[in-house]
Amino acid sequence: MQRWERAQALAKESEIDALLVTPGADLRYLTGYAAKPLERLTCLVVPADGAPFLVAPNLEVSAAESAGVDVEIVGWNETDDPFALLASRLGSPRRIAVDDQMWASRVLALRDALPATEQTLAGPVLSHLRARKDAAEIEALREASAAIDRVHARMAEWLRPGRTEREVGADIARAILDEGHEHVDFVIVGSGPNGASPHHEISDRVIEVGDPVVVDIGGTTPVGYCSDSTRNYLAGGQAPDGYLDAYAVLLVAQAVQRAHARPGVTAESVDRVGRTILAEAGLGDLFIHRTGHGIGVETHEEPYIVEGNDLVLEPGMAFSIEPGFYLPGRYGARIEDIAICTADGLEVLNSTERQLVVLD
Incomplete structure (x- = not known):
C-alpha cells in the first residue's frame, strides 16, 4: 500500500x-x-x-x-x-x-x-x-546513524586546543558530507562554558586545554532520512571540578533509559527513569530539556520523549535518548543515541564511545 x-x-x-x-x-x-x-x-x-x-x-x-x-x-x-x-x-x-x-x-x-x-x-x-517506520525507513535510519558515527570517530582529526569552535565546526560539516550525507543540518561545538547552552552551535571561542566539549551533529542522507548524535570530548588536560562525577551519573542515567525503552512502555516513563537518577544526584535542575524526540524525514518529529506524553511506544518508533546536564558559566554534557523499538526491545543505532573521550 x-x-x-x-x-x-x-x-x-x-x-x-x-x-x-x-x-x-x-x-x-x-x-x-x-x-x-x-x-x-x-x-x-x-x-x-x-x-x-x-x-x-x-x-x-x-x-x-x-x-x-x-x-x-x-x-x-x-x-x-x-x-x-x-x-x-x-x-x-x-x-x-x-x-x-x-x-x-x-x-x-x-x-x-x-x-x-x-x-x-x-x-x-x-x-x-x-512515527511508525517501515523496514525501508529503519534501514535508512541505520545508514544515517552509521554515517554520523563515522564523523564522531574522526573527531581527533579536528578537535584540539588552540582551534576555534568555528574552525572545528567547518571541518565537521565537510566530514558530514564526505561520510554520506546530502545536507548538513546542524553542527554544535560547545566548548567549556559554551557547553552549558544546549543549542549553542559554534562561535569564535578558542578551545582551551581542559575544556569539556559537547559535539552534537546531524545531517540528511540522499534518501531523505536524518542523523543526530551527541558525544562529549575533553580537549586534553584535566576536566573541571565536579565534571567527571556528574558525567558518571549521566552515563548511568542514559544507560537506564536505553534499558527501559521498549514497546509497551510510555514515552514519559523513558524520560522519568533517567531524570530521577539525575535528580537524586543533585543534577535534576540542570537537565533542562526533554529526553528525546522522534526522527525520520525530519530531525524532530513524533514521538517526543517527555513528561506528560503518555503515548505507548510501539515497534517501528524511532527516537533519540539524550539526557544532559548544563551548569551555566562552567560546562555541560549530553549523551545522545538514536534508537528504534523492535518487536520485543530496542535497537540502538549509534555505537561510538559514550564515555568521555579524552583527546590528547
Whole structure:
C-alpha cells in the first residue's frame, strides 16, 4: 500500500474530506518529492475518496515527474489562480486538513477559495504514519546513524586546543558530507562554558586545554532520512571540578533509559527513569530539556520523549535518548543515541564511545 493510501484511510476515519500537503517533510514522505518551497503553489491533495493529485506550477512539473511522483500532476500557468483550480477539483468539501507547516498565506488563500469549508490540521493523521517506520525507513535510519558515527570517530582529526569552535565546526560539516550525507543540518561545538547552552552551535571561542566539549551533529542522507548524535570530548588536560562525577551519573542515567525503552512502555516513563537518577544526584535542575524526540524525514518529529506524553511506544518508533546536564558559566554534557523499538526491545543505532573521550 502506498503511503498516501494509508493517509487517505486515516483521513476518512477522522472525517476529513481531503488532506492538503505543501512542500516540506510531509510531501516528501508521501510522494518522495522534495519540492522547492516556492511562492508558486505546489500542493498534494489526498481526498478521502477518489484519486490524489498534485497541483504544481508548469515549470515544476518535470521535476515532480523526475522525482517519481505517481499521482496525477495538474499543472498551472503563471496567469492561473492555483487556489481556484484546487477548489474546482475538490468541489465542496465539508472539512479539509492542511499540513502543519503550510504557510499562512496559503491557508488564508484556501479559506478564500473554499469559504464554506472547515480547516483543521493534518498533523495528527500524518504524524501517526510517520512515527511508525517501515523496514525501508529503519534501514535508512541505520545508514544515517552509521554515517554520523563515522564523523564522531574522526573527531581527533579536528578537535584540539588552540582551534576555534568555528574552525572545528567547518571541518565537521565537510566530514558530514564526505561520510554520506546530502545536507548538513546542524553542527554544535560547545566548548567549556559554551557547553552549558544546549543549542549553542559554534562561535569564535578558542578551545582551551581542559575544556569539556559537547559535539552534537546531524545531517540528511540522499534518501531523505536524518542523523543526530551527541558525544562529549575533553580537549586534553584535566576536566573541571565536579565534571567527571556528574558525567558518571549521566552515563548511568542514559544507560537506564536505553534499558527501559521498549514497546509497551510510555514515552514519559523513558524520560522519568533517567531524570530521577539525575535528580537524586543533585543534577535534576540542570537537565533542562526533554529526553528525546522522534526522527525520520525530519530531525524532530513524533514521538517526543517527555513528561506528560503518555503515548505507548510501539515497534517501528524511532527516537533519540539524550539526557544532559548544563551548569551555566562552567560546562555541560549530553549523551545522545538514536534508537528504534523492535518487536520485543530496542535497537540502538549509534555505537561510538559514550564515555568521555579524552583527546590528547
